[in-house]
Amino acid sequence: MSTRTFDAVVVGAGINGMVAAAELAGSGWSVALVDEREKLGGFIASDPLTCPGFVHDTFSSWHPLFVTGGAYATLGDDLHRHGLAYSNSDGAVTGAVSDRGVAVAHRDPTQTAQSFEHEHDRVAYAAMLADLESWSPHVFGALGSELRPFDLARLGTSMARALGKDASFDMLRVSAQSGRALIRERFRGFEADQLWTPWLLHAGLSPDHATGGLMLPIMALTMHAAGLPVVTGGADNFVTAFARVLNERGVTVILGEAVQHIEIRSGRAVAVQLADERLSATRAVLASTATPRLYDNLLDPSAVPVAGRRAADRHRPGRAAMQLHFALDRPVRWSDSRLDDVPLVHIGSGASSTGIACAQAESGYLPSDPTIVVGQQCVLDPSRAPTGKATLWVQLQELPFAPKGDAAGSISTDGTWNTDTTAAYVDRVLDSIERFAPGLRSTVLHAYSIPPTALTAANANAVAGDPYGGAAEIDQSLLWRPGTGTGHRTGIDGLFHIGAFTHPGPGLGGGSGHLVAQQLLAPSRRTRSVDRVRRAIEKLTSK
Ligand SMILES: Cc1cc2nc3c(=O)[nH]c(=O)nc-3n(C[C@H](O)[C@H](O)[C@H](O)COP(=O)(O)OP(=O)(O)OC[C@H]3O[C@@H](n4cnc5c(N)ncnc54)[C@H](O)[C@@H]3O)c2cc1C
The missing domain is CATH 3.50.50.60 (FAD/NAD(P)-binding domain)
Incomplete structure (x- = not known):
């Protein structure tokens, strides 16, 4: 050799x-x-997973963490x-829709908060971001450095010195909170919950996991600061x-x-x-x-x-995930047209629906009402599709790797992602998007699915379909x-x-x-x- x-x-x-x-x-x-x-x-x-002229980000797409x-x-x-x-946005960054309504976050945090129904929540949103900003050298310091027991002790000591006892205590408390707890404690309306709780899925968390209380404002602050850049082309x-x-x-x-x-x-x-x-x-x-x-x-x-x-x-391993790609005859037309220009939309009602879907997936069941991540890359980068057409990047992060049943009781399962189970689940997802974007189905020119097993086949690091x-x-x-x-x-x-x-x-x-x-x-x-x-x-x- x-x-x-x-x-x-x-x-x-x-x-x-x-x-x-x-x-x-x-x-x-x-x-x-x-x-x-x-x-x-x-x-x-x-x-080019679908039709000629359509370019799909097969797996990851959004680069705020890189930049x-x-x-x-x-x-x-x-x-x-x-x-x-x-290609990035100066305006709308992320949105969320459910029967409770539509919420949109903009690069500008003040503009974002102004759209919240309750005055209390507008103040609470600014306070949540201000808290994180004051803790940020310590939070981002911990995320950006080696973290062995003595590193943690060193970081803890320098944080206590810089922030003082009360602020350090608050920061540790928020770090121990779940996203759901943070939202319940600080907000009255649905907007902050519906906008940011689904983002916890992108960190591999669920609304009820500890550290979500800190991760949720980290996600919000990062997107206000950096937007959601995608790679042009x-x-x-x-x-x-x-x-x-x-x-x-x-x-x-x-x-x-x-x-x-x-x-x-x-x-x-x-x-x-x-x-x-x-x-x-x-x-x-x-x-x-x-x-x-x-x-x-x-x-x-x-x-x-x-x-x-x-x-x-x-x-x-964490929960499994599935990625869907669609070539569309025209961009999505949402019932609420404010979502037409939003690069990434979550369908879900915040901690309540996402918490249930996570629990169903973690118990081995296909969620009855999944949180759907709808990426509209063409909003940022029209070069991804022929003129007048669009790509759609859909991510499902609440799935079992070996489904033992369907929480809604309508999809038959045999413990694998066989073609029937995959197709039936894709149907459920399309039905759900259709509720908020009627007519979407009729615009689909071609669909391509990457179920959890295909994710593992594509990259051995995706153990049991876990993307994270x-x-x-x-x-x-x-x-x-x-x-x-x-x-x-x-x-x-x-x-x-x-x-x-x-x-x-x-x-x-x-x-x-x-x-x-x-x-x-x-x-x-x-x-x-x-x-x-x-x-x-x-x-x-x-x-
Ligand atoms: C569908 C999907 C969508 C995502 N979307 C986003 C997003 O939009 N934004 C974001 O920030 N994150 C996203 N993520 C998460 C992010 O993509 C991953 O966390 C990140 O890419 C992982 O990078 P990594 O360096 O750990 O290696 P990986 O990208 O996992 O690559 C590891 C490589 O190591 C190789 N390898 C492993 N063992 C061996 C061996 N023994 N010999 C040779 N080669 C080996 C594998 O073949 C693989 O190519 C997404 C993930 C997935 C799956």
């Missing part, structure tokens, strides 16, 4: 793998980036130089820009090859094995894989540290993501775990890839001296 040697080998070319590879290579490291898929990007892709993160600050200029362009253009940056920085990209084994020698990761080749890594191996795959499949059992074994055994790298309840987030208690370090020298399975979790921020790359490029003094000693010992022992 032949061997090529690099400073670092990055396993998995999703956003975090691409970010880490680009940043390390930008500082002169020789880097190999390997993916078993034939394309770069992981869950970032666009494809507000550290990876973009580091790589954004180069990506734009290589062709990345965003389709998500593939993002991947193309990344490919050019990687190429310019000399990264060796190897596609269509699974990493089958990570070789450990004297407690250190030294190489990865592909089917017919060995890639030696003199400084680091970064693995953007599912936690169970890393510790159960890629390492010799004898090399797996106790904390890694525990994290793999305890790992719990594991359930996101607090016991599997922050300090406990991925559950080793060692942050991105694995307990094996030179082996780092990155990607959605690790802090700060899922989304297109590229946070874990950026964090680990920055740690490797600017190691602490202690790490540097440990490294110097290690290299000296290696030199002596290799003589």
